[in-house]
Amino acid sequence: NAGVTQTPKFQVLKTGQSMTLQCAQDMNHNSMYWYRQDPGMGLRLIYYSASEGTTDKGEVPNGYNVSRLNKREFSLRLESAAPSQTSVYFCASSKNRDNQPQHFGDGTRLSIL
């Protein structure tokens, strides 16, 4: 039972490069989320998808784009990476948005030089 799977687990980029972080869930959840975690900052929401076909900005969306490819998959794209985007990125999913437990993947550790 995989739950939420994120790829890759680690990545190093140069400033200005682009990349896409992949996320897939096998729990038939409607809602999916992307967070970033920085030391002493907790988890901050980048984008979310309340249901298939919809996406909305969270607290820190600048520099990122997302795609809800289907019900299972939600990707996060960095078009032109900056050192300030060095972080650990977590994808999560929940049955729906209304006060439901969120299930997290194990993260992608991204360094931008």
Added chain:
Amino acid sequence: QQQVKQSPQSLIVQKGGISIINCAYENTAFDYFPWYQQFPGKGPALLIAIRPDVSEKKEGRFTISFNKSAKQFSLHIMDSQPGDSATYFCAASRAGGSQGNLIFGKGTKLSVKP
């Protein structure tokens, strides 16, 4: 920006002791208060959650105490064990609309010494 303020940032407890982590919130419309536990190299996992119609919820050694009038809630870990060493996050949300997303505290790193 709605906030959830968590304290302390770090906590060291002896094995068998009680660990207490506190959170305060501003938005009185919040109606869901979960706690997440995160081990190094892993994603957060839901530990226990409470809704404001009760003042306390207990699951094994973990208890949430909720004080609606003070807008505070806390996590108590009884008989703390070295395996409880992790980072703990409180969070809050309100069902529906733009406030439906979880707002997380900044986390508390707990170390339980043998």
